[in-house]
Amino acid sequence: MNAHSPRAQRLAARRAATQARIDTLSPPAAPAWAAPLRAAAFARLADMGLPEKRDEYWRYTDPARLTAASPPEADVFRVTDEPAMYEGVDRLKLVFTDGVFDADASDPVAGEGIEISRLAEAAETPWSRDLYGALEARAQAPVPRPMAALNTAMATDGVLIRVTGVVSRPVSVIYRRTDPAAEATLHHLLRLEEGAELTLLENGPVAARSSIVIEADLADRAVLHHIRTMGRDHQRIAVTHLFARLGADARLKSFTLSMNGALVRNEAMLWLDGKGGVAHVAGAALGDGAFHHDDTVFIAHRAPGCESRQVFKKVLRTNAIGVFQGKILVERAAQLTDGYQISQSLLLDERSQFLAKPELEIYADDVKCSHGSTSGEIDADHLFYLRARGVPEDEAKLLLVLAFLAEALDEIERGELVEDMQQRLRGWLERHSH
Amino acid sequence: MLEINNLHVKLEDEDKQILKGLTLSVEAGSVHAIMGPNGSGKSTLSYVLSGRDGYQVTDGTATLDGEDLLSMEPEDRAAAGLFLAFQYPVEIPGVGNMTFLRTALNAQRKARGEPEVSAGDFLKLVRAKARDLKIDADMLKRPVNVGFSGGEKKRNEILQMAMLQPRMCILDETDSGLDVDAMKLVSDGVNALRDAGRAFLVITHYQRLLDHIRPDVVHIMAAGRIVKTGGPDLALEVEQNGYADILAEVGA
Ligand SMILES: Nc1ncnc2c1ncn2[C@@H]1O[C@H](COP(=O)(O)OP(=O)(O)O)[C@@H](O)[C@H]1O
Ligand SMILES: [Mg+2]
Numbered sequence: 001m002n003a004h005s006p007r008a009q010r011l012a013a014r015r016a017a018t019q020a021r022i023d024t025l026s027p028p029a030a031p032a033w034a035a036p037l038r039a040a041a042f043a044r045l046a047d048m049g050l051p052e053k054r055d056e057y058w059r060y061t062d063p064a065r066l067t068a069a070s071p072p073e074a075d076v077f078r079v080t081d082e083p084a085m086y087e088g089v090d091r092l093k094l095v096f097t098d099g100v101f102d103a104d105a106s107d108p109v110a111g112e113g114i115e116i117s118r119l120a121e122a123a124e125t126p127w128s129r130d131l132y133g134a135l136e137a138r139a140q141a142p143v144p145r146p147m148a149a150l151n152t153a154m155a156t157d158g159v160l161i162r163v164t165g166v167v168s169r170p171v172s173v174i175y176r177r178t179d180p181a182a183e184a185t186l187h188h189l190l191r192l193e194e195g196a197e198l199t200l201l202e203n204g205p206v207a208a209r210s211s212i213v214i215e216a217d218l219a220d221r222a223v224l225h226h227i228r229t230m231g232r233d234h235q236r237i238a239v240t241h242l243f244a245r246l247g248a249d250a251r252l253k254s255f256t257l258s259m260n261g262a263l264v265r266n267e268a269m270l271w272l273d274g275k276g277g278v279a280h281v282a283g284a285a286l287g288d289g290a291f292h293h294d295d296t297v298f299i300a301h302r303a304p305g306c307e308s309r310q311v312f313k314k315v316l317r318t319n320a321i322g323v324f325q326g327k328i329l330v331e332r333a334a335q336l337t338d339g340y341q342i343s344q345s346l347l348l349d350e351r352s353q354f355l356a357k358p359e360l361e362i363y364a365d366d367v368k369c370s371h372g373s374t375s376g377e378i379d380a381d382h383l384f385y386l387r388a389r390g391v392p393e394d395e396a397k398l399l400l401v402l403a404f405l406a407e408a409l410d411e412i413e414r415g416e417l418v419e420d421m422q423q424r425l426r427g428w429l430e431r432h433s434h
Numbered sequence: 435m436l437e438i439n440n441l442h443v444k445l446e447d448e449d450k451q452i453l454k455g456l457t458l459s460v461e462a463g464s465v466h467a468i469m470g471p472n473g474s475g476k477s478t479l480s481y482v483l484s485g486r487d488g489y490q491v492t493d494g495t496a497t498l499d500g501e502d503l504l505s506m507e508p509e510d511r512a513a514a515g516l517f518l519a520f521q522y523p524v525e526i527p528g529v530g531n532m533t534f535l536r537t538a539l540n541a542q543r544k545a546r547g548e549p550e551v552s553a554g555d556f557l558k559l560v561r562a563k564a565r566d567l568k569i570d571a572d573m574l575k576r577p578v579n580v581g582f583s584g585g586e587k588k589r590n591e592i593l594q595m596a597m598l599q600p601r602m603c604i605l606d607e608t609d610s611g612l613d614v615d616a617m618k619l620v621s622d623g624v625n626a627l628r629d630a631g632r633a634f635l636v637i638t639h640y641q642r643l644l645d646h647i648r649p650d651v652v653h654i655m656a657a658g659r660i661v662k663t664g665g666p667d668l669a670l671e672v673e674q675n676g677y678a679d680i681l682a683e684v685g686a
Contacts, residue, residue: 380487381524385578386534388484388520389594390512390542399537403528403577 014049018146021069022046028156033124037133041152044137048144057143060323060355061294065237065263066147071209073180074235074262082427085203085229089416091172092116094159098177099184099207101157105176113165113196119158119187127191127217128160135215135243139269143298148241148267151213155187158212163196163222175204175231184210192222194247199414200224205231206238213241220247220274225413226254229421232428234290236261241269242281248274248303255412256283257421258293259428265294272299272306272334282311282411286425287320288432294323295343301334301364310341313408315401316352317432327359330367337362339369346404347377398429435633436460436483436602441494443475443482443658452478454658455494460602463630467644467669468637470655471677476637477521479655480606484518485511498602512538513545517600519591521607521637526578531590534578535560535597542598563596566626567619584611592623603627604635609643621646641673654680 002008022045027038051063065071094116095105101118109116122128133152139145159173173188184207192198196219206212218224230238238261244252258264270279285293299308314322324343345354354375362369378400386396402425412418436459443453452475460466470476482489483496485508496503498514506514526534540550551559564574567589579587588608595603605624609617624634624647636647644652644666652668653660656677661684662668672680 379524382526382529384486384508385520385524385526386529386538387508388486388512388518389534389538389598390509390545391534391538392509392541392545393507395537395541396509399529399534400526403526406528 011049014052015046018049019046021050024069025154027153028120030120031122031124033129034132037129038153041133041136041149044140045146045149045153048140048146048149050146050150057296057325060325060357061263061265061292063147066209066239066265071183071237072235074208074233074237076177076180077205077231077233079232082424086172086201086417086420089170089172089201091170091201093172093174095174095176096157096184096186096206098179098182099157099186099210102176111167111169113163114167114171114198115162116171117160119155119160122160125162127162128189131189131191131215131217132187135217135245136213136241138271139241139243145241145267145269147211147239148213148243151185151187151211151241155185155213158187158189160189161198162191162193163198164193166195166197170199170201172201172203175202175206177205177207177233180208182207186210186212188212188214190214190216190224192216192218192224194219195221197223198225200226202226202228203231205233205236208235209237211239214243216242216244216252218244218246218250218252221249222247223251224253226252227412227414227417228254228256229424230256230258230261230264232260234260234262237263239265239267241267243269244279245271245273246277246279249276250274251278253280253411253413254282255408257424258283258285259424260287260291261293262290263292265296267296269298270300270308272301272303272308275303275305277303277306278308279306280309280311280411282309282408284313284405284408284425285322286315286428286432287322288317289319291316291320292323293321294325296323296325298327298329299339301328301330301337301339303333304335304337306334307338308340309411310343311408311411312343313405314345314354315348315405316345316354317348318351320352322352322354324354324356324358324373326357326371327361328369328371330362330364330369332363335364335366337364337367337369339367341371342407343373344404345375346401347375394433397433398426401429402426435462436496436498436635438496439494441479441482441496442492443478443489444492446488446490451492452489452658453482456655456659458653458660460633460635462601462633464650465628465634465636465647466651466653467649468635468653468655468660469639469669469672474655475658476655477606480518480521480604480637483511483604484508484516509541510545512598512600513542515601517595517598517603519588519595519603519605519608521610523579523587523591525580525582527580529578531574531576531578532560535594538594539597560597563593567593567596567623569593585613585616588612588620589616592620596623596627599627601632602635603632604637606637607639608636609638609640617643617646641669644669656681
């Protein structure tokens with residue numbers, strides 16, 4: 001590249017601006033062992049620069065509100081009309097209030113086959129030192145993910161979980177907000193040893209603006225279920241990254257329910273490194289009004305005989321915008337890959353918008369990959385059929401919207417959670433039907 | 435029970451008149467058949483009566499037990515006792531057959547001020563009715579009509595009718611696509627529902643169905659009107675000679 005080309009000049013300007021921003025930041029001192037890892041993340045960030053709207057990767061989502069030096073205040077939104085999430089589920093609760101681990105509100109950490117610590121106080125262990133920032137760094141190619149590097153550099157807290165056995169009691173990370181101005185940067189590490197199993201639940205509003213990174217390292221035959229609900233706060237600005245590598249025959253299922261929110265970008269980058277791995281990422285997002293929700297997913301098949309599914313459904317109303325960027329990469333070695341990707345939006349009026357960029361990149365010759373993307377309204381024939389049987393219009397629409405979302409909800413393995421989610425979806429649809 | 439008087443209907447978006455002065459009266463306890471060539475407006479009549487969008491009534495009336503059907507929402511017509519077995523039942527992915535049926539049944543009962551049917555009672559009832567129609571448990575669990583064969587869809591329509599117990603049943607070519615055995619099942623299902631308080635309007639092309647469901651009155655429809663009305667023999671006449679003679683005779 002010519003140093004005087006417009007592109008080179010733009011990159012230079014971007015690096016300068018990013019460096020100026022970095023110079024204003026002071027990374028958390030704890031834990032001490034993370035200091036060099038944070039410095040490395042800053043170096044990555046300085047090199048790639050903060051994202052800009054003109055980047056291909058941010059074409060549909062303007063990152064300005066994510067990169068601004070400080071976020072606007074956001075009302076603390078209290079949910080009073082629904083029971084707390086996962087209320088009936090026996091789980092280990094870990095609470096973060098305004099982005100800080102809240103020991104008083106959390107359960108005592110205990111359990112067979114599981115070690116848990118909080119990032120801000122975590123003692124140095126080989127696994128955590130090896131993992132912190134490692135998958136984020138790996139995810140910087142083929143496209144840079146500067147918001148994730150910024151997170152590694154600046155994360156103040158998070159949970160570090162190492163699982164050595166089959167843990168049936170879910171770990172439930174609960175976010176709470178009290179401060180309208182708070183910003184939160186959290187970084188969670190999950191290390192699942194061979195054959196280990198864990199269910200990780202996340203729910204609740206994190207902060208006015210938040211960045212959460214999860215780095216998950218699944219050894220052979222490990223199983224991770226990740227179920228996340230993002231709260232109902234309307235002014236939420238959030239970016240999340242799920243990075244996971246899967247060993248042979250490892251399985252990962254991640255599902256996100258997202259309602260409301262001003263700007264949400266959920267990225268996932270998964271590597272199927274060992275043969276026979278299974279990775280499913282799914283999401284249901286519902287928005288009405290000033291809502292911009294972006295799911296950006298990259299799944300790399302690097303070994304033979306792996307399966308991946310991406311199932312993303314959005315229900316959009318009154319100018320809401322939904323974005324899906326999804327890619328399946330099948331490397332030459334990944335014969336007998338089974339890859340599936342579907343992204344669909346149901347537009348409840350003509351003012352809403354769905355932008356999708358599904359991609360397949362395949363270098364192996366014996367693979368089965370399919371993808372599809374649609375956007376449409378409620379089917380008039382379906383609606384009439386239900387009404388002709390006596391189902392009132394609002395109820396019929398509700399059934400059809402839930403039907404539209406069903407394929408995404410099918411990705412949740414625990415039945416009792418599915419019903420809970422359905423109730424919440426129902427609630428949202430009832431609140432947003434007029 | 436069902437009174438249709440001088441009904442004129444055109445397409446909403448097009449300047450196309452489909453029903454052109456249709457008059458028909460179906461009394462409680464009776465079975466009326468409508469036969470007629472393709473395109474004569476039989477399905478349009480069934481859709482307009484059940485309240486589908488896309489049609490505009492330009493003249494005439496239709497009442498059920500004296501109530502103006504045409505001003506009611508589709509769901510209110512259903513609750514009032516009107517039922518249409520669709521010529522082409524739609525597939526609805528993601529909506530379970532059972533959920534759908536129970537929602538429909540209880541919505542109708544609620545609209546009529548009747549108590550809801552409990553999950554347990556509903557299950558018992560639907561299983562018994564399904565058995566009669568040889569609809570297996572697996573079909574009940576699947577999404578509405580998804581992956582059903584043509585005949586299965588038609589049997590599913592009759593199952594819904596048996597569950598909802600409507601008083602005015604319109605069957606739009608329920609026999610098309612049915613083999614002999616399925617035809618028998620469907621007819622038995624319909625005949626089991628025949629009683630003094632209920633009426634049927636059976637739209638069909640073929641005499642065959644009318645061998646099983648014996649009509650009291652047969653109407654011939656052409657170009658958006660009833661052009662001839664008679665007894666069961668009229669259906670036999672159509673079967674033997676086609677519509678040409680009748681249409682010529684009435685100058686339609
Ligand atoms: N929605 C529609 N759009 C266009 N044409 C229609 C529509 N509905 C009915 N028609 C036309 O109206 C006429 C009557 O159709 P239909 O009621 O289906 O007749 P039948 O059921 O007797 O075969 C046909 O010419 C058909 O093409
Ligand atoms: Mg027809």
